[in-house]
Amino acid sequence: MDTDLFLVIGVVLGGLAIPSLLNAYSEGRPPRFAAMLAIAAGALIVLAVTNNPVGYKLEDIPDVFTRVIGRML
Structure with missing residues (x-):
């Protein structure tokens, strides 16, 4: 699975x-x-942050949500 998806699911949970x-x-x-x-x-959040080679910043979270929802639609 994708680290962006792990992050989104973790934040929602x-x-x-x-x-x-x-x-x-x-x-x-x-x-x-x-x-x-x-x-x-x-x-899930720790898994996403540790497996993403670049890492996540707090300001990246809305973009991650947009990418994940865009892929599902």
Whole structure:
């Protein structure tokens, strides 16, 4: 798979982990699902950054999203 795709999936999973974490804490439950999402997101982001020969900068992320969505369409 492509490192750009790993980065996009990791960022999306990380974004989905935040509401799940807040929901678990507000209901007094342990945030098991949020922790799994955060670990998967972190692993995918680290995989993307380490396997990309050039690396990623913070300002590159919107371009990466655009490239990945453009390839899928």
